[in-house]
Amino acid sequence: MSSLIPELYxxxxxxxxxxxxxxxxxxxxxxxxNGLGPQVFYRSLPAxxxxxxxxxxxxxxxxxxLSAVQAPPPGSNLQVVILLIDAFMIAxxxxxxxxxxxxxxxxxxxxVCLPVALDTTAYNGPVALHALNFLRPAGVPASxxxxxxxxxxxxxxxxxxLKQLTxxxxxxxxxxxxxxxxxxxxxxxxxARPKVKIFLSHAKKDGTVPARRIRDYIYSxxxxxxxxxxxxIPYGSSFSRVLExxxxxxxxxxxxxAVRSAEYARRPWCRREFSLFRRPLPMPAAGRMAEHWLLxxxxxxxxxxxxxxxxxxxxxxxxxxxxxxxxxxxQEEQIVTTVLRDVLLAAFHRAVGQTVPDxxxxxxxxxLPDPTSLLHIPRIRQAGAGLHVxxxxxxxxxxxxxxxxxxFPEVEFFSFDRMNP
Numbered sequence: 001m002s003s004l005i006p007e008l009y010x011x012x013x014x015x016x017x018x019x020x021x022x023x024x025x026x027x028x029x030x031x032x033x034n035g036l037g038p039q040v041f042y043r044s045l046p047a048x049x050x051x052x053x054x055x056x057x058x059x060x061x062x063x064x065x066l067s068a069v070q071a072p073p074p075g076s077n078l079q080v081v082i083l084l085i086d087a088f089m090i091a092x093x094x095x096x097x098x099x100x101x102x103x104x105x106x107x108x109x110x111x112v113c114l115p116v117a118l119d120t121t122a123y124n125g126p127v128a129l130h131a132l133n134f135l136r137p138a139g140v141p142a143s144x145x146x147x148x149x150x151x152x153x154x155x156x157x158x159x160x161x162l163k164q165l166t167x168x169x170x171x172x173x174x175x176x177x178x179x180x181x182x183x184x185x186x187x188x189x190x191x192a193r194p195k196v197k198i199f200l201s202h203a204k205k206d207g208t209v210p211a212r213r214i215r216d217y218i219y220s221x222x223x224x225x226x227x228x229x230x231x232x233i234p235y236g237s238s239f240s241r242v243l244e245x246x247x248x249x250x251x252x253x254x255x256x257x258a259v260r261s262a263e264y265a266r267r268p269w270c271r272r273e274f275s276l277f278r279r280p281l282p283m284p285a286a287g288r289m290a291e292h293w294l295l296x297x298x299x300x301x302x303x304x305x306x307x308x309x310x311x312x313x314x315x316x317x318x319x320x321x322x323x324x325x326x327x328x329x330x331q332e333e334q335i336v337t338t339v340l341r342d343v344l345l346a347a348f349h350r351a352v353g354q355t356v357p358d359x360x361x362x363x364x365x366x367x368l369p370d371p372t373s374l375l376h377i378p379r380i381r382q383a384g385a386g387l388h389v390x391x392x393x394x395x396x397x398x399x400x401x402x403x404x405x406x407x408f409p410e411v412e413f414f415s416f417d418r419m420n421p
Contacts, residue, residue, distance in 0.1 A: 002175045003351045007039040007076040012084035013095055014044050016118065018149045018157065019084050025158040026082065026165065029341065036393050038348055039076070079111040080169065085122035085129075087143075100126030114168060116161060119143050135168070137161040159330075163337045167223055170196050170340055173347040174254065195225040198339065199253035201273045207261035210303050210324050214257060217332035224336070227253050253277075255297045255339045258316070259324070262304060265311040274298065275315045279376045280365070283350075290362035291379055294350055297342035301335055317372045349392040352416055356390045365391045371407045383410045390414050 010026055012019030023042050031037035081102055089095045102113050103126060116135045117123065120143040123134070139156030141149065149157075174196060198218060202211035211228065218226040256277040264270050280293040300321040304310060320342075322335055349366040356364045363379055369391050374380045380389065387410065395415045396404070404413055 002173060002347075003354050004078045004173055004175075005038070005076045005348070005351045005355075006078040006080045006169070006173070007041065008080045008082060009041050009043055010082045010084065011043045011099070013086065013088040013092060015088040016044075016084060016086045018118065018154050019044060019086075021149075021154050022084055022158055022161060025162065029162050029166075030344075032341070032345075036349075037345055077110055078172075080172075081111060081113045082165070083113060083115045084118055085115055085125060086118040087121040090119075090121045090124055096126055100128050103128035103132060112172065114165070118157075135161060135164045137164065159333070159337075163222075163333060166337055166340050166344055167196075170254075170344045170347070171223070173344060173351070195223060196340070196343065197225040197227055197253045198336070199227045199256040199273070199277065200259070201256055201270055201277075202259035203261050203263040203267045203270055205261075205263045205267075207259040207264060207303060210259045210301055214259075214301070214332050214335060218336060221333065222336060224340070252296070254343045255299070257299050257301060257335065257339055258319075259301045259303050260310075260313070260316070260321075262308045262310045265313045271313065271315055274313075278315060278317070278319075278373060280367075280373055288358055289360040290356065290358045290364055291377075292350075292353055292364045293366070293377060295346070295365070295367040295373055297339055297346055299335065299339040299342065318370055345392075349416075352392065353390065356416070359388075361386050361388055363387065363389045365389065367391065368393060368396065369404060369413065371404065374404075374408065380408060380411060383408060385410045387411050388414055390416060392416055 008026070008030065010023040012023065023040075023044075027040040027042075030040055083089075083099055083102070085099070089099065099113075099115075102111070103115075105111055113129075113132060114135060115122065115125075115129055115132055116137065118137075118140055123130070137157045137160035139153055139160060141153060200211045200215055202208060215226045215228045218224050256274065258264070258270070258274050277296065277298055280295045283292040283294050285292070298319045300316055300319050301324050302321050303324040322331075322338065325331065328334075346366050353364040353366055356362060363377065367373065369389060374389075379387065389411055391413065393415050394417050396413070401413060404411070
């Protein structure tokens with residue numbers, strides 16, 4: 001997994017009708033609450049002194065026209081520029097020059113461009129853009145139509161765009177740090193890498209239908225892979241070793257989706273899968289004094305039928321859940337995109353954690369701490385006075401901190417925003 005810390009710039013021409021709405025959705029999706037997620041910046045309105053159709057104001061440290069976006073500030077080491085391209089952007093010479101310059105610098109200056117086609121004219125842009133694979137959200141109105149972007153159209157395009165953008169950013173942030181020789185000095189999406197894999201945990205007696213639908217969606221509508229035991233445990237192999245390897249071993253999945261049916265709690269292997277996946281993994285590094293720990297995301301798909309009773313499952317803890325319903329269209333997309341956003345945030349927070357000052361009394365997490373996950377970390381479980389635990393975001397609530405203090409009275413907890421207590 002890489003140590004890239006991205007910041008995102010969303011660019012759109014001032015006359016692009018859905019630009020503001022799409023940018024707002026991107027911001028809300030990638031920063032879901034309390035400071036979690038990468039920084040997202042908007043670039044649309046021209047400078048006050050610019051002529052109509054001019055470029056947005058220059059940023060600190062930026063010099064026109066050679067550089068359209070400034071060097072990354074301290075902390076971030078990658079710029080992801082999302083170009084919302086429509087006919088207005090293509091028709092404006094200043095904007096064409098700008099996005100062409102950005103595309104020519106692709107990968108050479110810690111920058112990745114992600115062009116988004118909001119119109120068929122988007123493909124008539126500068127030659128440098130032609131070499132890039134465009135994000136093509138579904139539901140975009142046909143070119144040449146005078147119909148406005150109705151709310152339902154914006155919603156359809158937004159959902160499709162967020163799906164594609166989340167997959168792309170995951171692919172970028174989960175790339176290995178040790179890129180092969182000849183890959184170039186900057187980040188790239190050109191290298192062939194194993195697909196991001198999602199583990200599907202379910203009880204065969206009554207949880208197969210949702211799990212199969214999610215699996216089929218992953219293979220037909222995404223660039224991901226799924227671990228589904230019916231297909232992925234070779235005949236004659238050790239059931240236990242294959243499962244554990246995909247839950248917490250060298251072929252580990254990036255996230256786990258548990259289909260909670262009435263029989264799920266009664267299946268020891270289902271509970272074992274989930275329990276193993278909820279155990280933090282150490283991230284050793286030579287010469288580092290602080291301990292860094294990784295916890296990959298989990299999501300519960302609640303498939304309980306109305307009125308059905310099932311035993312409680314303590315392993316599920318505070319895991320987020322989505323209710324399964326046959327009446328919800330495209331729910332497989334919602335489920336997979338949601339857990340993939342959590343994979344993206346986990347990778348981002350892991351990279352940010354690398355910037356925490358290195359000290360022997362520091363323990364760094366890539367998730368919001370809770371008693372169940374922390375009890376698996378020996379250093380915290382046996383903590384004496386002076387141990388500092390760092391976690392993502394801008395701070396837990398008073399109730400959450402009080403609960404952690406009750407369990408770990410000798411430990412001090414600090415969000416990443418308070419790296420110098």
